[in-house]
Amino acid sequence: MGREGHRFAGWIQIIALLCLCCASAAQLSFSVSEEVDKGTVVGNLAKDLQVNVHELEKRDLRIVSGNSKKYFDVDLNTGVLYVCDRIDREELCPNTAKCSLNIEAILSHPMQLHRIEVQITDINDNAPSFREKEKTLNISESSSAGERYLLPVAKDADTGSNSVKSYKLSPNEYFSLDVQSGGQHIESAELVLQKSLDREKKSIINLVLIALDGGKPARSGTLKITVHVMDVNDNTPIFGEPLYKAQVTENAPFQTSILTVSATDLDEGINSEIVYSFIERGDFNPNALFSLNPETGEITVEGNVDYEENTAYDIRIQARDKGTPSRSAHGKLLVEVIDVNDNTPEIIITSLMSPVKEDAEIGTVVALVTVTDKDGGNNGLTSATILGVLPFKLKLNYKNYYSLTVDGPLDRETVSQYNVTIIATDGGSPSLSSTSLIPVHISDVNDNAPLFSEPVINIYVKENSAVGGTIFTVTAADPDTKENAKVTYSLLDGFPKDIPIPSVVNINSETGDIISLQSFNFEELKMFQFKVQATDSGVPPLSSNVTVNVLILDENDNNPTILAPYSEHGSINSENIPYSAEAGYFVAKIRAVDADSGYNALLSYHLSEPKGNNLFRIGTSTGEIRTKRRMSDNDLKTHPLVVLVSDSGEPSLSATVSIEVVVVESTADIQTQFRHVPIKEDNFSDLNLYLLIAIVSVSVIFLLSLISLIAVKCHRTDSFSRYSAPMITTHPDGSWSYSKSTQQYDVCFSSDTLKSDVVVFPAPFPPVDGELISINEGDTFTRTQTLPNKEKPKAPNADWRYSASLRAGGVMQSSVHMEESAVMQGAQGVLVQNWPTASSAADAEGGEVSPPMGAGVDSNSWHFRYGPGGPGAPPQHLKPGEVPPEAFIIPGSPAIISIRQNQGGEDDKSDFITFGKKEEAKKKKKKKKEKKDKKDKGKDDGDE
CATH class of the missing domain: 2.60.40.60 (Cadherins)
Structure with a gap:
């Protein structure tokens, strides 16, 4: 196959490709006349799109136009496309034979786009008109028949059959009209001289040229022609070529030469001199763009030549001689404009969805984009893309029509607005481009919790x-x-x-x-x-x-609370201390609690200063009241103290408690006035319960063991020995009385008892030559030895102290066990001496008892001292159950002594026995003493 065969095959492929593109880009076509009334139906979109009329509203059928004005709309109830604005074809498509409007019909759910072309048909709404209202022709009388004179062309804004179709000349005898047509258009109308003119007969001839269009009914326009019959110039100029052609580049610089026209005249002299000029035809004036040298015929650029306005210019040039009358001829010039890429692409945005929901699906149409370029050829071919990486893409729909669609997930909380920049580029060399910014707002969806x-x-x-x-x-x-x-x-x-x-x-x-x-x-x-x-x-x-x-x-809203034993409101608590108390002697301990917490519950104890000497102090944090110094004779016997308990809150709250401290002469006075006040345990925790159970268990085991040991010891003794002892009575004046009436006691000794186990002294101490009465095994009370002076007991120390265990009601455990509350009871109204109370304090001078380390039941190293009292100390009255403090017991061996009181052979009688001075009273004075004793006894009963 030769070169011609290859070329033919290439044309076949191009034609097939064009047909395929046209098939893929099929569109709907409608036609409507201009100037129709609003509401005129153009076509039925529902039928053409094959969509049910009831689904139009659901699918949101919309008409989008790329023009600034919207000429068409759709009725969703009927599906018809109708005219919604006045259409003027001459305004939309000036100087064009074909006029059409391109619109898009958009259906949603699913999204469909249909291109619609509406042809605007012309109506005869414009009459032909001449640029000039009057035309003057100078025709020589020597003009021969058949000469032609070019007449102005009428302009009609309508096209097709409604444009200028024919010309008529008013009836006259000299001229006829010759109309030359080029296809469907009339190119020119010429006046033809029918017969020779005679200036002497008629120098001016008035004609009327009528232009008629093809409308029904036809419209017309007139031009008045005045013919001046001139005298002889019988040769007209003749152009060298019937048609001149030239090319000019758009935007060519001024004075750029295009070409030079030339005409000749066979006449001589002034009748052969030619002047060149442009002939204005219609609404185009060649002088606006070009310049013609009247002498030389050179044509140059005089204005802005724009390819986008006109791609070519059809110009008529006149050559007129200077004869009288002058003759003229006209020539044709076709100037073709060469395009230059001087126009950037134009981007037109039609927004469809704004804002876009952030949960919009991929492929959702956001906007329609149209790209146009006024240049021609490759300079007018365009392409468009999105600048940058965005969740959108530009999809080509048809030729230069694009759709901006969603191409990724959207999140308003991350980006609430996208500025989509579209860049359009043409195919020129060099290429030109333009950009357009589309702000796409993202609407919110409830996808975030507070x-x-x-x-x-x-x-x-x-x-x-x-x-x-x-x-x-x-x-x-x-x-x-x-x-x-x-x-x-x-x-x-x-x-x-x-x-x-x-x-x-x-x-x-x-x-x-x-x-x-x-x-x-x-x-x-x-x-x-x-x-x-x-x-x-x-x-x-x-x-x-x-x-x-x-x-x-916490707020400081609770006062401190005083705990027992000083918690009774309105009462004054009394505490006794001995006169012999040293500095630092413990008097009492104040305990208080505060229901608040932190610093509001941090308590401090303060002692209000008493009147007189400052004798006591209190621990600020412990609440212990102690003596500051030893007491003197100048100190008061009773000291009222007020203890202030304050918390650390702001403001501080406080509570007070009153304590009356009484100074007593001896520790025995303290013991007799001692009262046991149980301490209330506010918070009895499980741990305290376990400790209490453990202590009780150990105590029970110890008590059982002790009872078992006593039972074993007593079982080993042969029998209880019953002893009788004479009754010795002391009197207030210091005298003694001895009675033969005896009191019997059951005493249990161990088998290894060898000497006296009980020694009883009177108060305050036995005389130098006093005899001791001891109980020996196998007999009754007998005198033993007299205490020497060197063994004379010391005077009792007034600083007698009793232990805390006794203050709490505890019982001192020792090797001595006394039945019936471990005391000897006296009869009612009988003066007796008080027994001392044992203390665990190791004071050699204080009338205390102190067991050695490791002392137990079998220990014989106990030391006893009698308590306060002295020479001339008055006897004290005892109540049942009280212990005489001035009697004491010295166990001489590790024996367990059990004493039962018996008088007259009867048990459970309140009686007492006193052991005192030596028996100085004689029997002869016995009766006298008994009388005096009875007398004193009566007085004591009255006092008591």
């Missing part, structure tokens, strides 16, 4: 705070907008479960203010917990929770 700044909120509230006050404000932020970001607050269940949260606090659903509904008491409730839920107003609503811990802050 969020609190932290998962747990701690609120500190002072106790006793005012009811109804705002204690805290919770805030939750929602990155959504409008209703999706409108947050409301509510309360959820709290902790502890037994606290009804709605009755304790409330929350403002709009502001998040948490309001207290009651006053808090730290001593009853230290903290509680609840949850706050924040819910937005979206559909569906989203929510989140935050845990709120309300911690009650």
Whole structure:
């Protein structure tokens, strides 16, 4: 196959490709006349698009036009396309034979785009018109028949059959009209001279040229022609070529030469001199763009030549001689404009969806984009792309029509607006480009729940705070907008479960203010917990929770409370101390508690300064009251003390307790006035219970062991020996009486008892030559030896102290066991001497008893001293159960002594036995002494 065969095959492929493109880009075509009334039906879109009329509204059928004005719209109820604005074809498509409007019909769900071309048909609404109202022709009388004179062309804005179709000349005898047509258009009308003119007969001939269009009815325009009959110039100029052609580049510089025309005249002289000029035809004036040298015929560029306005210019040139009358001829010039890439692409945006929902699916159409370029050829071919990486893409629909669609996920909270930049580039060399910015707003979807700044909120509230006050404000932020970001607050269940949260606090659903509904008491409730839920107003609503811990802050609203034994209100507590108390002697311990906490419960003890000498001090933190110094004779016997217990709160609260400290002469006075006050245990914990059980168990085991040991010891003795002892009585004047009436005692000794086990001295101490009465095995009371002077007992020390165990009601455990409360009871109204109370303090001078380390039941190293009292000390009256302090027992061996009182052979009688001075009274004075004793006894009964 030769070159011609290859070329033919290439043309076949190009034609097939064009047909394929036209088939893929099929469009609907309609036609409508211009100037039709609004509402005129153009066509039925529902039928042509094959869409049910009832689905048009659901699928949101819309008409989009690329023009600034919207000429067509669609009726969704009927599906017809109708005219919605006045259409003027001459305004839309000036100087063009074909006029059409391109619109798009868009269907949603699914998205479909249909291109519609509406042909605008012309109506005869414009009459032909001449640029000039009057034309003057100078025709020589020598003109021969058949000469032609070019007449102006009428202009009609209509096209096709409505344009200028014919010319008529008013009836006359000299001229006829010759119309030359080029296809469907009339190119020129010429006046033809029919016969020779005679200036002497008629010098001016008036003609009327009528232009008629092809409309029905036809419209017409007239031109008045005045013919001046001139005298002889019988040769007309002749152009060298019937048609001149030239090319000029658009935007060519001024004075650029295009070409030079030339005409000749056969006449001579002035009748052969030619002047060149442009002939104006219609609405185009060649002088606006080009310049013609009248002498030389050179044509140059005089204005802005624009390819986009006209691709070519059809110019008529006149050559007129200078004869009288002058003759002229006209020639044709066709100037072709060469395109230059001087126009950037134009981007037209038609927005369809703004804003776009952030949950829009991929492929959703955002906008329609049309790109145009006024240049021709490759300079007018365009392409468009999106600048940058964005979740959008530009999809080519048809030729230079594009759709901007969603191409990725959208998130308004991340980016609320995209500025999509579209760049369009033409195919020129060099190419030109333009950009257009499309702001795409993203609308919100409720896809974010309200969020609190932290998962747990701690609120500190002072106790006793005012009811109804705002204690805290919770805030939750929602990155959504409008209703999706409108947050409301509510309360959820709290902790502890037994606290009804709605009755304790409330929350403002709009502001998040948490309001207290009651006053808090730290001593009853230290903290509680609840949850706050924040819910937005979206559909569906989203929510989140935050845990709120309300911690009650303590206020100093509780006074210190004095604990037992000094907790009785309105009473004065009394404490006794011996006169011989040293500095630092323990008087009492004040205990207090405060229901508050922290510094509000940190207590300090202060002692109000008593009148007189400052004798006592108190531990600021311990509450122990002790003496500061030894007492002197100038000190008062009774010291009223006021103890102030203060907490560390602001302001500080306090409580007071009054204690009266009484100074007594001897420790025996302290013992007799001692009273046991149980200490109330406020908080009895499980640990205390376990300790108490352990102590009781050990004590029971020890007691059982002790009883078992006593039983074994007593079982080994042969029998109880019954002893009788004479009764010795002391009198107030210091005398003694001896009675033969005896009191019998059951004494249990161990088998190895070898000497006296009991020695009894009178108060305050036996005389130098006093005899001791001892109990020996196998006989009754007998005199033993006299105490020498060197063994004379010392005077009792007044500083007698009793142990804390005795203050608490404890029992001293030793190797001596006394039945019936371990005391010897005296008869009613009988003067007796008090027994001393044993103490664990190791004081050699204080009348105390101190066991050696490791002393037990078998220990014989106990030391006893009698207590206070002295020469001339008055006898004391004893109550049943009290122990005479001036009697004492010295166990001489590790024997366990059990003494039973028997008088007259009868048990359980209150009687007493005293052991005193030596028996100085003689029998001869016995009766006298007994009388005196009875007399004194009567007096004592009266005093008692």
